[in-house]
Amino acid sequence: MNWRSDEVRWRFLPGAIATILMASLFHFGLLSPLEQIGYSTLFQLRGERKWDDRLVLIKIDEPSIKQFGQFPWKRSRYADLLDRLTQADASIIAFDLLFSESSPDDAAFAQAMLKSKRVVLAQAEDESGQPLLPIPELRDAAVASGHIRIWADTDGMTRAIQPQINGTLAFGIATVMSYSMMQAAIAMPDLSHPIWLNWVGRADQIQQYSFASVVQGDVPDSAFRDKIVIVGMTATGMDAVPTPFNRYPLASGVHLQATLIDNVLQGNPVHSMRHPVITLLIFAIGGVGFSILLSFYRTGIQVAIAGFAIAGWIGGSVTALQANYLLPVALPIGLVVSSTIATALIERSRMNAALRQQVDQLQQRYQTTVVTRPVPEATSIREITQLTTLADQLGQAQLTQQAITHSLAIGLIAADLRGQVWFCNEIATSLLHVEIDQALEAILVPEWLCLEQWQQVLEQPHTVFVEKFYQQKWFRLQVEPLSVQTDGVLVSLEDITIRKAIELNLGDQIQELNQLSELKDEFLSTVSHELRTPLTNMKMAIQLLKIASTETQKEHYLQILENECNRESDLVNGLLDLQRIESGQQPLQSTSIELQTWLPTLLEPFYRRTETRQQEFNVIIDPSLPILNCDRAAVERVLVELINNACKYTPPNEQIVVSAEWIAPWIEFRVENSGIEIPDEAIDKIFERFYRVPNADPWKQGGSGLGLALVRCLVESLQGKIELKSEPNWTIFIVRFKSE
Numbered sequence: 217m218n219w220r221s222d223e224v225r226w227r228f229l230p231g232a233i234a235t236i237l238m239a240s241l242f243h244f245g246l247l248s249p250l251e252q253i254g255y256s257t258l259f260q261l262r263g264e265r266k267w268d269d270r271l272v273l274i275k276i277d278e279p280s281i282k283q284f285g286q287f288p289w290k291r292s293r294y295a296d297l298l299d300r301l302t303q304a305d306a307s308i309i310a311f312d313l314l315f316s317e318s319s320p321d322d323a324a325f326a327q328a329m330l331k332s333k334r335v336v337l338a339q340a341e342d343e344s345g346q347p348l349l350p351i352p353e354l355r356d357a358a359v360a361s362g363h364i365r366i367w368a369d370t371d372g373m374t375r376a377i378q379p380q381i382n383g384t385l386a387f388g389i390a391t392v393m394s395y396s397m398m399q400a401a402i403a404m405p406d407l408s409h410p411i412w413l414n415w416v417g418r419a420d421q422i423q424q425y426s427f428a429s430v431v432q433g434d435v436p437d438s439a440f441r442d443k444i445v446i447v448g449m450t451a452t453g454m455d456a457v458p459t460p461f462n463r464y465p466l467a468s469g470v471h472l473q474a475t476l477i478d479n480v481l482q483g484n485p486v487h488s489m490r491h492p493v494i495t496l497l498i499f500a501i502g503g504v505g506f507s508i509l510l511s512f513y514r515t516g517i518q519v520a521i522a523g524f525a526i527a528g529w530i531g532g533s534v535t536a537l538q539a540n541y542l543l544p545v546a547l548p549i550g551l552v553v554s555s556t557i558a559t560a561l562i563e564r565s566r567m568n569a570a571l572r573q574q575v576d577q578l579q580q581r582y583q584t585t586v587v588t589r590p591v592p593e594a595t596s597i598r599e600i601t602q603l604t605t606l607a608d609q610l611g612q613a614q615l616t617q618q619a620i621t622h623s624l625a626i627g628l629i630a631a632d633l634r635g636q637v638w639f640c641n642e643i644a645t646s647l648l649h650v651e652i653d654q655a656l657e658a659i660l661v662p663e664w665l666c667l668e669q670w671q672q673v674l675e676q677p678h679t680v681f682v683e684k685f686y687q688q689k690w691f692r693l694q695v696e697p698l699s700v701q702t703d704g705v706l707v708s709l710e711d712i713t714i715r716k717a718i719e720l721n722l723g724d725q726i727q728e729l730n731q732l733s734e735l736k737d738e739f740l741s742t743v744s745h746e747l748r749t750p751l752t753n754m755k756m757a758i759q760l761l762k763i764a765s766t767e768t769q770k771e772h773y774l775q776i777l778e779n780e781c782n783r784e785s786d787l788v789n790g791l792l793d794l795q796r797i798e799s800g801q802q803p804l805q806s807t808s809i810e811l812q813t814w815l816p817t818l819l820e821p822f823y824r825r826t827e828t829r830q831q832e833f834n835v836i837i838d839p840s841l842p843i844l845n846c847d848r849a850a851v852e853r854v855l856v857e858l859i860n861n862a863c864k865y866t867p868p869n870e871q872i873v874v875s876a877e878w879i880a881p882w883i884e885f886r887v888e889n890s891g892i893e894i895p896d897e898a899i900d901k902i903f904e905r906f907y908r909v910p911n912a913d914p915w916k917q918g919g920s921g922l923g924l925a926l927v928r929c930l931v932e933s934l935q936g937k938i939e940l941k942s943e944p945n946w947t948i949f950i951v952r953f954k955s956e
Contacts, residue, residue, distance in 0.1 A: 226566065230558035231507030235499050238550050242495075247546045252371045254545030259460035261534045264417030268481045270395075272306075272443045273424035273474055275450035280427040287451070291321035294447075295328040296431050301445055302332040304437035307398050310336040310391040310477075312364060312448035312470045316348040329357035334398065336391045337361040339384065362390030364473065366457075373458045376410040376488075377476055386411075388476030395444050395481075405485055412486035414479050414540055415460050419450075419467040422474060444481075446474055486542045498544065502551030510559045516714045522556040627709035630698070631656045633674050638704075647687070647709055656707070664693050677705055683712065690716035804847040804933060811841045811876055811883070818852060819874060822859055830868040836875035842955045844883055850930050851953070855885060857923045858949050862889040865947070882937075882952040894942040902940055903928040927951075 241247050274297070281287055294311070301309050315325075315337060329335045337350045337358045350361060364387045366374045379386050385393070389407070396402040405411055416422075425435045427447070448470025449455045456466040459475075479485040506525070510518045526549050533543040627644035631637050635656045644650055648659050661667050664682055673680055677697030684691055690713045695705055758777070764770045819835055826833035844851070855874075862872045870891030877884055894902060903924050931938045931951055941948040 227511040231504035233558045234554035235503035250546035256460040267422040274447045283428045291325040295325045298328040304440040306440040306445045308395045308444045310446045315350045326357040338364045360390040362387035376412045379407040392480040414486045418461045419471040507555040629707040632704040689713045809844040832871045834873045838877035858887040867891040885951045887949045
């Protein structure tokens with residue numbers, strides 16, 4: 217009973233230590249910096265979301281200040297903006313600016329606000345706590361006003377906003393409420409608790425226009441119709457705030473207000489799980505509970521369990537954030553790490569203490585007859601050999617054998633120079649099924665050692681080791697002479713599965729790096745060849761041009777020069793386009809595409825081209841196609857490349873069919889051409905750079921071999937799918953884009 221109580225205490229102790237440590241750090245706020253880093257990291261791992269398309273930002277940026285002069289401006293500027301937005305039929309116009317002091321243009325500004333009947337103003341407090349309200353004339357003309365007071369954490373980031381202060385709604389709440397009265401009703405969040413911001417993404421991704429551009433009429437009315445328009449300062453160095461997606465450069469305070477408005481419109485503010493009950497539950501499970509779990513496993517498995525627990529918590533936190541729930545990060549991870557370290561250290565100290573106690577007992581019991589000096593701890597093969605020698609000196613006593621068996625995690629076998637086993641521990645018995653007085657040769661030969669190796673070890677004892685995969689694990693078998701070689705040999709069997717897994721993983725990584733290096737060399741070789749070929753032809757054409765004697769010859773060589781120059785240019789441009797797309801440097805702008813009207817215009821030039829080549833060109837467009845929200849230029853290039861490819865490889869008197877149909881939730885484009893099919897061995901390579909199907913160019917046009925590689929990159933960058941089918945006498949390319 218006492219033994220069981222002591223074991224329970226030891227299992228609880230690491231968790232208790234970890235819990236006390238983390239509770240102290242939590243109480244004194246020392247975890248806050250780590251929690252703040254974890255907060256930003258979770259949003260970055262979750263990724264950006266799309267800003268609500270009902271929200272538009274008019275920014276007071278550097279170009280506007282350069283055009284209209286030093287800020288603050290005359291309020292007639294804002295009156296001009298109001299007239300422009302009222303004409304465009306914007307639903308709500310919210311000024312994230314303070315108008316707390318009078319100016320000569322207040323009457324004109326107030327008149328424009330009364331005419332608009334859709335203006336929301338901001339209010340704040342000065343450093344002494346005195347309210348900074350809009351002047352009465354403007355306040356009376358506005359439909360609502362809201363506070364823009366924020367509380368930033370120590371890292372400068374604002375994570376939550378008070379929905380109301382002294383009865384005054386937050387600026388974003390007041391704006392959405394005003395919008396809700398003019399448009400469809402918007403459900404409001406609970407205004408009795410702080411609203412935790414659900415950061416959408418980078419500030420530059422919101423739909424936004426420069427103040428100067430809007431006032432000058434450069435932006436169409438459709439950009440503001442039925443929208444919430446928020447006006448605020450974005451110029452560098454003014455009202456700068458950090459967000460999880462904007463550190464360098466920083467965002468602006470107006471982006472924070474825009475985030476609140478977006479959250480309320482979408483109904484997705486973050487629900488913080490920082491509740492006392494949840495915190496206590498984390499302490500109970502991550503501290504004491506986790507350490508008890510670890511206490512049942514050895515150190516290697518403990519580390520693996522801790523790693524999986526940390527990865528699982530981070531993954532679960534990201535998943536929860538995608539569902540708009542914010543879990544703590546630093547506290548649970550800190551508990552897991554501290555519990556793992558405390559468990560490992562305490563278990564190691566217990567193992568050392570137990571081993572020292574057993575050695576001391578052996579010394580005390582046999583010091584008058586055998587033991588003359590302290591025996592060191594069994595921490596390596598050398599020490600294990602010394603302990604085995606001690607077992608021989610004690611006459612192979614059963615008590616010593618049990619002590620060694622319970623102290624070591626390595627299989628041990630001692631044999632004389634005839635190969636007869638006179639000692640083995642329980643681990644060796646369970647792994648090799650060896651017993652006392654058994655011939656060791658039958659166990660080791662030929663499974664572990666060849667007969668010649670084993671005979672050499674017995675004749676001239678020396679160290680031999682081998683690594684082998686045995687019973688679904690990796691083991692290291694070592695045979696070495698005892699301290700007195702005439703006494704025999706010691707065989708140790710150690711489980712090295714974890715170490716071997718690391719080595720194999722490193723080998724796989726090295727092999728992968730070598731493959732990448734070979735691919736790089738092959739790519740450079742191919743590119744250099746493709747680039748040199750047109751240059752060689754151009755040099756030859758130039759030399760022939762110099763000696764041309766007739767105008768016809770000169771025109772012929774000039775045409776060669778032009779063709780090779782265009783080929784070189786197409787190759788370079790294709791490579792640059794691929795590089796920009798793969799590196800994410802080519803900007804993609806999503807626009808609404810009405811396919812029923814856009815596709816016929818796009819396909820018109822191909823009717824004439826196919827007619828001249830005696831090819832039949834058919835177009836099938838599903839009349840129920842929805843609007844496609846995608847980058848127009850990228851979609852156009854994908855379709856044009858595929859149709860050009862079909863024209864290039866379709867023989868005369870064969871068909872080219874282009875179709876577009878709606879297969880929910882996908883819009884599917886198909887480009888089919890008859891008269892040719894792609895061999896099976898070429899299907900897997902067709903989208904590779906510079907690959908061209910041999911003997912499949914009836915028009916002898918040549919090409920760079922980059923078109924289909926570019927198509928695949930474009931489709932993947934647009935979150936679409938591309939598929940190739942080769943049927944008897946037909947080649948079919950299928951491109952799918954999801955309709956949102």
